[in-house]
Amino acid sequence: MKTNELKLLYEGKAKKIYEKSSDEVIIYFKDDVTAFNGIKKDSIIGKGKINKLITSFFFKMIEEKGIPTHFISDVDDNSFVAKKVKIIPLEVIIRNYTAGSFCKRYGIEKGIKIQKPIVEYSLKDDDLGDPMICKNVILSLKQVEEKILNRLEYYSLKINNILSSFLEEKNIILVDYKLEFGIYDNKVYLADEISPDTCRFWDKDTMESLDKDVYREDKGNLIDKYSEFLRRINI
């Protein structure tokens, strides 16, 4: 993909968004990896390609189950064409097992199964460090209409069932993950990515991480673990 001929609309920590047409963009997955709001950063050759592969695989699966996604078509190893949605400035986090900031915030042990999945929201704002925000505050700040917020929650929990049951067959636990959504023509679309950068995946037998915690916590080689995840889901 000759991205240098396209207009760069946005560059984030792990992706670049190029304008393809008035209603389509090209999403390019970079090899850059960051943690702790960019305090720790590196470039790891091959990461972008793996995350693009996993994202397009999951987005196709989710679309087939009736949830609209921004994914349109694959372009090459590192990029795909997507609908030019207007991103809702919220990160939706779904938790099935205790881990990460949840354990830190509430002083809870890691790895406890949560009986009913928890949906949390963070304001998508790097300068503020993506603070957690509750539904009432979202509504009172008029970030999102109630109807849309309900749809985000409905889709997030439906996606949880789709991904958890698929991964369970591969002997992988979907611990928690982050989703982003966008609006196009007044309709909600799943956007951004679903990859080992944005999810926690644990081997069911060993509880070993097959995700970015390997990098966050210096627990091994990121590409080895991401490739192991790819191998386990057969893509």
Ligand code: TMP
């Ligand atoms: P947390 O436990 O740090 O709050 O993370 C919950 C999930 O969200 C975890 O699967 C990693 C993902 N995540 C992101 O995708 N981006 C982020 O900036 C953060 C903090 C977490």
Ligand code: ASP
């Ligand atoms: N995505 C965030 C960062 O780039 C945090 C994280 O994933 O741990 O710093």
